[in-house]
Amino acid sequence: MRRRTSGAGGLGPVDRDEQRGDDGHLFADLRRLEQRLEAILINVAEAITVVDRSGQTIFANQAAAELLGAASPGELISAEPGTIMRRFLVLDEQGHELDLEDMPGRRLFRGEDAEPLLVRNIVRATNEERWIIARSSPVADPDTGEMLYAVNVFENVTAIKRAQLAESLLAEERAQIAHTLQRALLPESLPEIDGVEIETLYAAAGELNEVGGDFYDVFDYDDARTMLVIGDVCGKGPRAAGVTALARHTLRAAAIGGQSPASMLATLHQALLRQPQGADMCTVCLIMLAREQDGARLTIALAGHPPPLLIRRDGAVEQIGRSGTVLGVIDPVSIEESEIALASEETLLLYTDGVIEAGRPSDLLGEHGLLELCAAAPGLPLAGFLEHIEHAALARAGGPLRDDIALLALRIGPPKDG
Protein backbone atom coordinates (compact mmCIF):
# COMPACT_ATOMS: atom_id res chain seq x y z
CA MET A 1 0.00 0.00 0.00
CA ARG A 2 1.19 3.47 -0.77
CA ARG A 3 0.62 6.31 1.56
CA ARG A 4 0.40 9.99 1.00
CA THR A 5 1.46 12.36 3.70
CA SER A 6 -1.24 14.92 3.30
CA GLY A 7 -4.78 14.60 2.17
CA ALA A 8 -7.10 17.38 1.22
CA GLY A 9 -6.04 18.44 -2.30
CA GLY A 10 -3.78 15.47 -2.90
CA LEU A 11 -0.99 17.92 -3.46
CA GLY A 12 1.23 16.93 -0.58
CA PRO A 13 4.71 15.66 -1.32
CA VAL A 14 4.97 12.00 -2.04
CA ASP A 15 6.23 10.04 0.91
CA ARG A 16 10.00 9.63 0.69
CA ASP A 17 9.88 5.96 1.55
CA GLU A 18 8.10 5.22 -1.68
CA GLN A 19 11.08 6.31 -3.78
CA ARG A 20 12.75 3.10 -2.74
CA GLY A 21 9.67 1.14 -3.76
CA ASP A 22 7.95 0.72 -7.06
CA ASP A 23 9.58 3.34 -9.33
CA GLY A 24 7.07 2.90 -12.16
CA HIS A 25 4.13 3.70 -9.93
CA LEU A 26 6.00 6.49 -8.29
CA PHE A 27 6.78 8.14 -11.59
CA ALA A 28 3.14 7.98 -12.63
CA ASP A 29 2.16 9.41 -9.24
CA LEU A 30 4.56 12.27 -9.55
CA ARG A 31 3.43 12.96 -13.07
CA ARG A 32 -0.20 13.15 -11.98
CA LEU A 33 0.73 15.39 -9.12
CA GLU A 34 2.61 17.68 -11.46
CA GLN A 35 -0.29 17.83 -13.86
CA ARG A 36 -2.70 18.77 -11.13
CA LEU A 37 -0.35 21.42 -9.86
CA GLU A 38 0.06 22.83 -13.33
CA ALA A 39 -3.65 22.80 -13.92
CA ILE A 40 -4.12 24.87 -10.79
CA LEU A 41 -1.24 27.29 -11.27
CA ILE A 42 -1.71 27.85 -14.97
CA ASN A 43 -5.01 29.63 -14.35
CA VAL A 44 -4.10 31.63 -11.25
CA ALA A 45 -4.59 35.33 -11.94
CA GLU A 46 -1.21 36.23 -10.51
CA ALA A 47 1.85 35.67 -12.64
CA ILE A 48 3.87 32.72 -11.35
CA THR A 49 7.24 31.43 -12.53
CA VAL A 50 9.54 28.77 -11.17
CA VAL A 51 13.18 29.41 -11.90
CA ASP A 52 16.22 27.25 -11.21
CA ARG A 53 19.67 28.28 -10.04
CA SER A 54 20.90 28.96 -13.56
CA GLY A 55 18.07 31.39 -14.13
CA GLN A 56 16.23 29.02 -16.41
CA THR A 57 12.46 29.20 -16.17
CA ILE A 58 11.12 25.72 -15.70
CA PHE A 59 7.48 26.66 -15.16
CA ALA A 60 5.37 29.69 -15.99
CA ASN A 61 1.64 30.19 -15.99
CA GLN A 62 -0.48 32.06 -18.51
CA ALA A 63 -0.52 35.26 -16.43
CA ALA A 64 3.29 35.23 -16.31
CA ALA A 65 3.47 34.85 -20.07
CA GLU A 66 1.14 37.82 -20.49
CA LEU A 67 2.99 39.96 -17.98
CA LEU A 68 6.35 39.21 -19.57
CA GLY A 69 5.09 39.73 -23.09
CA ALA A 70 5.45 36.08 -24.20
CA ALA A 71 3.04 34.33 -26.54
CA SER A 72 2.75 31.36 -24.22
CA PRO A 73 4.25 29.89 -21.04
CA GLY A 74 6.25 27.67 -23.37
CA GLU A 75 8.11 30.66 -24.82
CA LEU A 76 9.31 31.60 -21.34
CA ILE A 77 10.42 28.06 -20.57
CA SER A 78 12.37 27.67 -23.83
CA ALA A 79 14.03 31.08 -23.61
CA GLU A 80 17.68 31.40 -22.61
CA PRO A 81 18.08 32.74 -19.05
CA GLY A 82 17.95 36.55 -19.00
CA THR A 83 16.75 37.07 -22.57
CA ILE A 84 13.15 37.76 -21.60
CA MET A 85 14.07 40.31 -18.97
CA ARG A 86 16.12 42.29 -21.47
CA ARG A 87 12.82 43.48 -22.89
CA PHE A 88 12.24 45.50 -19.72
CA LEU A 89 13.76 48.30 -17.81
CA VAL A 90 13.34 47.52 -14.12
CA LEU A 91 13.47 50.37 -11.62
CA ASP A 92 12.95 50.59 -7.89
CA GLU A 93 10.37 52.92 -6.31
CA GLN A 94 12.83 55.82 -6.37
CA GLY A 95 13.53 55.31 -10.07
CA HIS A 96 16.98 53.71 -9.79
CA GLU A 97 17.68 50.94 -12.25
CA LEU A 98 17.68 47.49 -10.70
CA ASP A 99 19.94 44.65 -11.62
CA LEU A 100 18.24 41.31 -12.20
CA GLU A 101 20.40 40.00 -9.36
CA ASP A 102 18.47 42.35 -7.00
CA MET A 103 15.21 40.52 -7.61
CA PRO A 104 13.99 38.47 -4.64
CA GLY A 105 14.31 35.15 -6.49
CA ARG A 106 17.99 35.70 -7.27
CA ARG A 107 18.68 36.91 -3.74
CA LEU A 108 17.25 33.69 -2.34
CA PHE A 109 19.75 31.67 -4.32
CA ARG A 110 22.52 33.69 -2.70
CA GLY A 111 21.11 32.90 0.72
CA GLU A 112 19.98 36.48 1.29
CA ASP A 113 16.72 37.79 2.69
CA ALA A 114 14.14 38.36 0.01
CA GLU A 115 11.47 40.79 1.10
CA PRO A 116 8.70 41.43 -1.44
CA LEU A 117 9.94 44.10 -3.82
CA LEU A 118 7.90 46.80 -5.52
CA VAL A 119 9.35 47.50 -8.94
CA ARG A 120 8.54 49.85 -11.74
CA ASN A 121 8.76 47.86 -14.91
CA ILE A 122 8.97 49.61 -18.25
CA VAL A 123 8.47 47.72 -21.49
CA ARG A 124 11.36 48.93 -23.64
CA ALA A 125 9.50 48.44 -26.91
CA THR A 126 6.42 50.44 -26.00
CA ASN A 127 7.46 52.51 -22.94
CA GLU A 128 4.47 51.05 -21.15
CA GLU A 129 4.92 51.38 -17.40
CA ARG A 130 3.75 48.78 -14.88
CA TRP A 131 4.11 48.55 -11.14
CA ILE A 132 4.73 45.05 -9.93
CA ILE A 133 5.22 43.46 -6.54
CA ALA A 134 7.62 40.55 -6.81
CA ARG A 135 7.53 37.89 -4.10
CA SER A 136 9.67 34.78 -4.05
CA SER A 137 9.94 31.69 -1.93
CA PRO A 138 12.49 28.93 -2.12
CA VAL A 139 11.95 25.27 -2.91
CA ALA A 140 14.68 23.15 -1.37
CA ASP A 141 15.75 19.59 -1.96
CA PRO A 142 14.21 17.73 0.98
CA ASP A 143 17.26 15.50 1.35
CA THR A 144 20.14 17.94 1.03
CA GLY A 145 18.34 21.16 1.95
CA GLU A 146 19.93 22.75 -1.10
CA MET A 147 17.75 25.34 -2.77
CA LEU A 148 16.54 24.04 -6.11
CA TYR A 149 14.01 26.56 -7.30
CA ALA A 150 12.67 29.99 -6.63
CA VAL A 151 8.91 30.31 -6.97
CA ASN A 152 8.18 33.87 -8.08
CA VAL A 153 4.78 35.47 -7.79
CA PHE A 154 4.30 38.79 -9.57
CA GLU A 155 1.36 40.96 -8.67
CA ASN A 156 0.50 43.74 -11.07
CA VAL A 157 -0.39 46.74 -8.90
CA THR A 158 -0.24 49.38 -11.63
CA ALA A 159 -3.83 50.54 -11.15
CA ILE A 160 -3.43 50.89 -7.36
CA LYS A 161 -0.08 52.64 -7.72
CA ARG A 162 -1.42 55.09 -10.32
CA ALA A 163 -4.37 55.95 -8.07
CA GLN A 164 -1.98 56.51 -5.17
CA LEU A 165 0.28 58.72 -7.25
CA ALA A 166 -2.67 60.74 -8.53
CA GLU A 167 -3.96 61.11 -4.98
CA SER A 168 -0.65 62.33 -3.60
CA LEU A 169 -0.16 64.74 -6.49
CA LEU A 170 -3.63 66.10 -5.90
CA ALA A 171 -3.02 66.47 -2.17
CA GLU A 172 0.27 68.24 -2.88
CA GLU A 173 -1.45 70.60 -5.28
CA ARG A 174 -4.25 71.29 -2.82
CA ALA A 175 -1.75 72.07 -0.06
CA GLN A 176 0.07 74.39 -2.44
CA ILE A 177 -3.13 76.23 -3.38
CA ALA A 178 -4.13 76.51 0.27
CA HIS A 179 -0.71 77.87 1.15
CA THR A 180 -0.80 80.44 -1.66
CA LEU A 181 -4.31 81.48 -0.75
CA GLN A 182 -3.38 81.76 2.91
CA ARG A 183 -0.40 83.99 2.08
CA ALA A 184 -2.66 86.19 -0.02
CA LEU A 185 -4.96 86.68 2.95
CA LEU A 186 -2.20 87.99 5.17
CA PRO A 187 -0.31 91.21 4.57
CA GLU A 188 2.95 90.77 2.65
CA SER A 189 4.72 93.24 4.88
CA LEU A 190 3.79 95.35 7.87
CA PRO A 191 4.10 99.12 7.88
CA GLU A 192 7.16 100.55 9.63
CA ILE A 193 6.27 102.76 12.55
CA ASP A 194 9.07 104.74 14.12
CA GLY A 195 9.86 103.43 17.58
CA VAL A 196 7.22 100.68 17.42
CA GLU A 197 8.00 97.03 17.04
CA ILE A 198 5.37 94.67 15.58
CA GLU A 199 5.60 90.90 15.24
CA THR A 200 3.09 88.39 13.90
CA LEU A 201 2.86 84.61 13.93
CA TYR A 202 0.54 82.27 12.08
CA ALA A 203 0.33 78.54 12.79
CA ALA A 204 -2.04 76.46 10.66
CA ALA A 205 -4.02 73.62 12.20
CA GLY A 206 -3.24 69.99 11.34
CA GLU A 207 -4.79 69.72 7.89
CA LEU A 208 -2.44 71.50 5.53
CA ASN A 209 -4.77 71.49 2.56
CA GLU A 210 -7.47 73.56 4.22
CA VAL A 211 -7.32 77.32 4.32
CA GLY A 212 -8.07 78.55 7.80
CA GLY A 213 -10.19 81.57 8.59
CA ASP A 214 -7.75 83.41 10.86
CA PHE A 215 -6.40 86.70 9.57
CA TYR A 216 -4.52 89.73 10.74
CA ASP A 217 -3.66 93.08 9.21
CA VAL A 218 -1.77 96.24 10.08
CA PHE A 219 -2.22 99.40 8.05
CA ASP A 220 -1.97 103.17 8.35
CA TYR A 221 -5.23 104.87 9.24
CA ASP A 222 -3.78 108.32 8.66
CA ASP A 223 -0.42 110.01 9.23
CA ALA A 224 -0.61 109.68 13.00
CA ARG A 225 -2.64 106.54 13.51
CA THR A 226 -2.28 102.84 12.73
CA MET A 227 -4.93 100.11 12.63
CA LEU A 228 -4.24 96.68 14.11
CA VAL A 229 -6.64 93.94 13.05
CA ILE A 230 -7.00 90.32 14.02
CA GLY A 231 -10.00 88.19 13.18
CA ASP A 232 -11.41 84.75 12.63
CA VAL A 233 -13.90 83.77 9.95
CA CYS A 234 -15.95 80.77 11.00
CA GLY A 235 -15.23 77.70 8.92
CA LYS A 236 -12.45 76.55 6.66
CA GLY A 237 -11.71 76.07 3.00
CA PRO A 238 -12.23 78.26 -0.07
CA ARG A 239 -15.47 79.79 1.20
CA ALA A 240 -13.87 80.92 4.47
CA ALA A 241 -10.94 82.26 2.42
CA GLY A 242 -13.32 84.36 0.35
CA VAL A 243 -14.98 85.80 3.45
CA THR A 244 -11.56 86.47 4.98
CA ALA A 245 -10.60 88.54 1.94
CA LEU A 246 -13.91 90.40 2.15
CA ALA A 247 -13.31 91.16 5.84
CA ARG A 248 -9.79 92.49 5.33
CA HIS A 249 -10.66 94.69 2.39
CA THR A 250 -13.90 96.00 3.86
CA LEU A 251 -12.04 97.13 6.99
CA ARG A 252 -9.33 98.81 4.90
CA ALA A 253 -11.97 100.58 2.81
CA ALA A 254 -13.87 101.70 5.90
CA ALA A 255 -10.64 103.17 7.29
CA ILE A 256 -10.17 105.22 4.12
CA GLY A 257 -13.66 106.59 4.74
CA GLY A 258 -12.50 107.84 8.14
CA GLN A 259 -14.82 105.67 10.23
CA SER A 260 -14.18 104.98 13.89
CA PRO A 261 -13.25 101.40 14.90
CA ALA A 262 -16.79 100.48 16.06
CA SER A 263 -18.26 101.93 12.90
CA MET A 264 -15.74 100.02 10.77
CA LEU A 265 -16.95 96.80 12.40
CA ALA A 266 -20.58 97.74 11.79
CA THR A 267 -19.72 98.26 8.11
CA LEU A 268 -18.13 94.81 7.95
CA HIS A 269 -21.22 93.36 9.61
CA GLN A 270 -23.43 94.88 6.90
CA ALA A 271 -21.11 93.57 4.20
CA LEU A 272 -21.34 90.05 5.68
CA LEU A 273 -25.14 90.22 5.86
CA ARG A 274 -25.26 91.16 2.19
CA GLN A 275 -23.29 88.08 1.19
CA PRO A 276 -25.62 86.07 -1.08
CA GLN A 277 -25.32 82.84 0.94
CA GLY A 278 -25.68 84.55 4.30
CA ALA A 279 -24.72 83.38 7.80
CA ASP A 280 -21.00 84.07 7.43
CA MET A 281 -19.88 84.57 10.97
CA CYS A 282 -16.76 86.48 11.79
CA THR A 283 -15.07 87.73 14.96
CA VAL A 284 -12.74 90.72 14.88
CA CYS A 285 -10.56 92.69 17.27
CA LEU A 286 -9.75 96.15 15.99
CA ILE A 287 -7.34 98.55 17.63
CA MET A 288 -6.57 102.07 16.53
CA LEU A 289 -3.15 103.10 17.78
CA ALA A 290 -2.37 106.82 18.00
CA ARG A 291 1.24 107.70 18.85
CA GLU A 292 1.68 110.00 21.80
CA GLN A 293 4.73 111.24 23.65
CA ASP A 294 6.66 108.08 24.67
CA GLY A 295 3.61 105.87 24.25
CA ALA A 296 0.31 105.46 22.46
CA ARG A 297 -3.42 105.74 22.96
CA LEU A 298 -5.38 102.65 21.98
CA THR A 299 -9.00 102.62 20.88
CA ILE A 300 -10.33 99.09 21.03
CA ALA A 301 -13.45 97.66 19.40
CA LEU A 302 -14.34 93.97 19.76
CA ALA A 303 -16.86 91.92 17.80
CA GLY A 304 -17.19 88.49 19.39
CA HIS A 305 -13.44 88.25 19.62
CA PRO A 306 -11.28 87.34 22.66
CA PRO A 307 -10.10 90.54 24.35
CA PRO A 308 -6.50 91.57 23.60
CA LEU A 309 -3.97 91.62 26.42
CA LEU A 310 -1.89 94.47 27.73
CA ILE A 311 1.24 93.33 29.54
CA ARG A 312 2.82 95.87 31.89
CA ARG A 313 6.55 96.17 32.39
CA ASP A 314 6.35 94.17 35.63
CA GLY A 315 4.54 91.30 33.88
CA ALA A 316 1.05 92.17 35.15
CA VAL A 317 -1.51 91.30 32.45
CA GLU A 318 -4.86 92.95 31.71
CA GLN A 319 -7.62 92.00 29.29
CA ILE A 320 -8.68 95.17 27.50
CA GLY A 321 -11.78 96.14 25.52
CA ARG A 322 -15.48 95.42 25.99
CA SER A 323 -17.16 92.40 24.48
CA GLY A 324 -19.20 93.14 21.36
CA THR A 325 -21.52 91.09 19.18
CA VAL A 326 -20.05 88.61 16.74
CA LEU A 327 -20.49 89.84 13.14
CA GLY A 328 -22.67 88.49 10.34
CA VAL A 329 -25.40 86.54 12.12
CA ILE A 330 -27.19 88.52 14.83
CA ASP A 331 -28.63 91.86 13.73
CA PRO A 332 -28.29 94.55 14.96
CA VAL A 333 -24.86 94.26 16.56
CA SER A 334 -23.82 96.04 19.71
CA ILE A 335 -20.21 97.21 19.74
CA GLU A 336 -18.61 99.62 22.16
CA GLU A 337 -15.23 101.27 21.95
CA SER A 338 -12.92 101.65 24.91
CA GLU A 339 -9.66 103.51 25.30
CA ILE A 340 -6.48 102.80 27.18
CA ALA A 341 -2.93 104.15 27.21
CA LEU A 342 -0.01 101.97 26.20
CA ALA A 343 3.27 103.05 27.77
CA SER A 344 6.69 102.43 26.33
CA GLU A 345 8.08 98.93 26.89
CA GLU A 346 4.62 97.56 27.55
CA THR A 347 3.46 94.74 25.28
CA LEU A 348 0.15 94.46 23.46
CA LEU A 349 -1.02 91.01 22.32
CA LEU A 350 -3.86 90.26 19.90
CA TYR A 351 -4.72 86.59 19.36
CA THR A 352 -7.31 84.22 17.91
CA ASP A 353 -9.22 81.57 19.87
CA GLY A 354 -7.05 78.76 18.46
CA VAL A 355 -4.55 79.65 21.20
CA ILE A 356 -6.89 79.34 24.15
CA GLU A 357 -8.69 76.34 22.64
CA ALA A 358 -5.46 74.32 22.33
CA GLY A 359 -5.64 71.06 24.24
CA ARG A 360 -8.23 68.53 25.32
CA PRO A 361 -11.56 70.01 26.45
CA SER A 362 -10.83 69.08 30.06
CA ASP A 363 -7.34 70.61 29.82
CA LEU A 364 -7.55 73.64 27.53
CA LEU A 365 -4.79 76.20 27.64
CA GLY A 366 -7.61 78.67 28.23
CA GLU A 367 -7.49 82.37 28.97
CA HIS A 368 -5.86 81.66 32.33
CA GLY A 369 -3.08 79.68 30.72
CA LEU A 370 -2.46 82.44 28.22
CA LEU A 371 -2.40 85.10 30.94
CA GLU A 372 0.23 83.10 32.80
CA LEU A 373 2.36 82.77 29.67
CA CYS A 374 2.16 86.52 29.14
CA ALA A 375 3.91 87.25 32.42
CA ALA A 376 7.13 86.20 30.62
CA ALA A 377 6.71 88.87 27.94
CA PRO A 378 8.75 91.70 29.49
CA GLY A 379 11.88 89.53 29.55
CA LEU A 380 11.57 88.31 25.97
CA PRO A 381 12.17 89.87 22.57
CA LEU A 382 8.82 90.26 20.80
CA ALA A 383 9.31 87.45 18.27
CA GLY A 384 10.55 85.14 21.03
CA PHE A 385 7.47 85.96 23.09
CA LEU A 386 5.16 84.85 20.26
CA GLU A 387 7.15 81.62 19.80
CA HIS A 388 6.89 81.04 23.55
CA ILE A 389 3.09 81.14 23.22
CA GLU A 390 3.06 78.99 20.08
CA HIS A 391 5.22 76.32 21.73
CA ALA A 392 2.99 76.25 24.79
CA ALA A 393 -0.12 75.87 22.61
CA LEU A 394 1.46 73.07 20.57
CA ALA A 395 2.64 71.32 23.71
CA ARG A 396 -0.85 71.57 25.18
CA ALA A 397 -2.41 70.24 21.98
CA GLY A 398 0.00 67.29 22.09
CA GLY A 399 -0.61 66.79 18.36
CA PRO A 400 -2.12 68.74 15.52
CA LEU A 401 -3.82 71.96 16.53
CA ARG A 402 -7.61 71.95 16.61
CA ASP A 403 -7.74 75.37 15.00
CA ASP A 404 -5.35 77.87 13.44
CA ILE A 405 -3.46 80.26 15.63
CA ALA A 406 -2.78 83.90 14.73
CA LEU A 407 -0.83 86.21 17.01
CA LEU A 408 0.00 89.89 16.65
CA ALA A 409 2.15 91.64 19.21
CA LEU A 410 3.25 95.23 19.47
CA ARG A 411 5.71 96.99 21.75
CA ILE A 412 6.77 100.60 21.92
CA GLY A 413 10.49 101.05 22.37
CA PRO A 414 12.09 102.82 25.35
CA PRO A 415 11.78 106.63 25.31
CA LYS A 416 14.51 108.43 23.42
CA ASP A 417 16.70 110.65 25.57
CA GLY A 418 16.59 114.40 25.02
Next chain:
Amino acid sequence: MAVESNLLIDVSREGERAVLRLDGELDLAGVPLLEDAAEQAALDDPTTLVLDLRGLEFIDSTGLRAILSLEERCAERGQTFALVRGSEQVQRLMRMTRVDEHLKIIASPEEILL
Protein backbone atom coordinates in the same frame (compact mmCIF):
# COMPACT_ATOMS: atom_id res chain seq x y z
CA MET B 1 -11.10 64.92 5.50
CA ALA B 2 -13.51 63.52 8.05
CA VAL B 3 -12.51 64.05 11.63
CA GLU B 4 -13.93 61.87 14.33
CA SER B 5 -16.59 63.63 16.35
CA ASN B 6 -16.69 63.62 20.14
CA LEU B 7 -20.32 64.65 20.31
CA LEU B 8 -23.20 62.56 21.60
CA ILE B 9 -26.78 63.71 21.12
CA ASP B 10 -29.80 62.35 22.90
CA VAL B 11 -33.16 63.36 21.46
CA SER B 12 -36.23 63.15 23.65
CA ARG B 13 -39.74 64.43 23.56
CA GLU B 14 -41.44 65.94 26.58
CA GLY B 15 -44.96 66.99 25.68
CA GLU B 16 -44.80 69.72 23.09
CA ARG B 17 -41.11 70.12 23.69
CA ALA B 18 -38.27 68.39 21.83
CA VAL B 19 -35.08 68.25 23.88
CA LEU B 20 -31.65 67.66 22.36
CA ARG B 21 -29.11 66.83 25.03
CA LEU B 22 -25.56 67.42 23.85
CA ASP B 23 -22.62 65.68 25.49
CA GLY B 24 -18.97 66.13 24.60
CA GLU B 25 -17.62 68.57 22.05
CA LEU B 26 -19.47 70.67 19.51
CA ASP B 27 -16.98 71.61 16.83
CA LEU B 28 -16.66 71.25 13.05
CA ALA B 29 -16.85 67.46 13.34
CA GLY B 30 -19.96 67.54 15.53
CA VAL B 31 -21.98 70.11 13.59
CA PRO B 32 -23.43 67.65 11.01
CA LEU B 33 -24.62 65.41 13.87
CA LEU B 34 -26.40 68.34 15.50
CA GLU B 35 -28.01 69.36 12.22
CA ASP B 36 -29.25 65.81 11.59
CA ALA B 37 -30.62 65.42 15.12
CA ALA B 38 -32.39 68.79 14.93
CA GLU B 39 -33.96 67.92 11.58
CA GLN B 40 -35.15 64.63 13.01
CA ALA B 41 -36.63 66.35 16.09
CA ALA B 42 -38.39 68.94 13.91
CA LEU B 43 -40.25 66.21 11.99
CA ASP B 44 -42.39 65.64 15.08
CA ASP B 45 -43.51 69.25 14.85
CA PRO B 46 -42.81 70.29 18.45
CA THR B 47 -43.74 73.83 19.52
CA THR B 48 -40.40 74.22 21.27
CA LEU B 49 -36.88 73.02 20.66
CA VAL B 50 -34.56 72.95 23.68
CA LEU B 51 -30.81 72.41 23.40
CA ASP B 52 -29.55 71.08 26.71
CA LEU B 53 -25.87 72.06 26.89
CA ARG B 54 -25.21 70.98 30.49
CA GLY B 55 -23.12 68.03 29.31
CA LEU B 56 -21.28 70.01 26.65
CA GLU B 57 -17.62 70.34 27.56
CA PHE B 58 -16.42 72.32 24.59
CA ILE B 59 -17.78 74.50 21.81
CA ASP B 60 -15.96 76.46 19.13
CA SER B 61 -17.14 79.16 16.75
CA THR B 62 -18.37 76.60 14.20
CA GLY B 63 -20.53 75.04 16.89
CA LEU B 64 -21.82 78.44 17.92
CA ARG B 65 -22.75 79.26 14.35
CA ALA B 66 -24.61 75.95 14.07
CA ILE B 67 -26.66 76.83 17.16
CA LEU B 68 -27.47 80.25 15.71
CA SER B 69 -28.56 78.66 12.41
CA LEU B 70 -30.77 76.28 14.35
CA GLU B 71 -32.39 79.16 16.18
CA GLU B 72 -33.00 80.92 12.88
CA ARG B 73 -34.68 77.84 11.39
CA CYS B 74 -36.91 77.46 14.47
CA ALA B 75 -37.95 81.12 14.15
CA GLU B 76 -38.86 80.55 10.49
CA ARG B 77 -41.04 77.59 11.49
CA GLY B 78 -42.66 79.53 14.33
CA GLN B 79 -41.05 77.32 16.97
CA THR B 80 -39.59 78.56 20.24
CA PHE B 81 -35.90 77.89 20.71
CA ALA B 82 -34.14 77.78 24.07
CA LEU B 83 -30.79 76.73 25.53
CA VAL B 84 -29.97 75.18 28.86
CA ARG B 85 -26.67 76.76 29.87
CA GLY B 86 -23.47 74.75 29.49
CA SER B 87 -20.01 74.57 31.04
CA GLU B 88 -17.95 77.66 31.78
CA GLN B 89 -16.10 77.33 28.47
CA VAL B 90 -19.43 77.27 26.62
CA GLN B 91 -20.85 80.21 28.55
CA ARG B 92 -17.62 82.19 28.11
CA LEU B 93 -17.94 81.96 24.33
CA MET B 94 -21.63 82.95 24.54
CA ARG B 95 -20.73 86.05 26.57
CA MET B 96 -17.72 86.98 24.46
CA THR B 97 -19.80 86.92 21.27
CA ARG B 98 -22.85 88.36 23.08
CA VAL B 99 -24.87 85.49 21.71
CA ASP B 100 -26.19 85.05 25.29
CA GLU B 101 -28.17 88.30 24.86
CA HIS B 102 -29.77 87.04 21.70
CA LEU B 103 -30.78 83.52 22.72
CA LYS B 104 -33.29 82.39 25.30
CA ILE B 105 -31.26 80.72 28.03
CA ILE B 106 -32.99 78.65 30.71
CA ALA B 107 -31.79 76.77 33.79
CA SER B 108 -33.35 73.37 33.05
CA PRO B 109 -35.09 71.69 30.10
CA GLU B 110 -38.38 71.79 32.02
CA GLU B 111 -38.31 75.50 32.81
CA ILE B 112 -41.45 77.26 31.67
CA LEU B 113 -40.88 79.55 28.72
CA LEU B 114 -42.72 82.82 28.38
